[in-house]
Amino acid sequence: MSLKPSTPDFEKLSNAELCFLVALASWAMLFGALILCFILARIKNPLWPPPYISSFPITLPCFSTITLGVSSLFITKALQLFRKKSLDEFKFFWSLGILTGIFFGILQFVALKNWMTFDIRQHVYSSSVAFLIIFHGLHYAVGLSGLIWKYFKQGTIQSLRLWSWFWHFLGVVWLAIFLSIAI
16 A cells, blocks of 8 residues: 555646746836736726726627637537547637637727727827737737637647637736726
């Protein structure tokens, strides 16, 4: 009888995965600092948003947030199917993840276009909301491009996992941005 404690069977992280997690942590700190700046500006301003600037619309971004969450679920399901060597099903769910990701982008673009009917230099509210969303949008474009690239050239499970981590990270960051703006 062994007295060793049983340990769960975890996969060891590769060096590439560890480096990628460090990169995600640095991006998380960057987005966290930007969100904190937004929150501090909000606390210091008695009128938020100012009366001459409309509040950021919440309804459409609410739907887009749900869409991005569904996209992450599709990507997770596709990754599980890739591990099971089910390439056709993998491609189906990965493409659903891409399509719902594209739909997220369309909804965000429409919401931002309808809201930004003013000069973003008017107030810290408008400039900070626009900056947060546009900065997230740049990362979103990279993430979506990576998902599309991996649809055509799957490569290894590790490369798919890294792109899925990045996509899930973008979802969490968007949720933090959305909640800081909406609340």
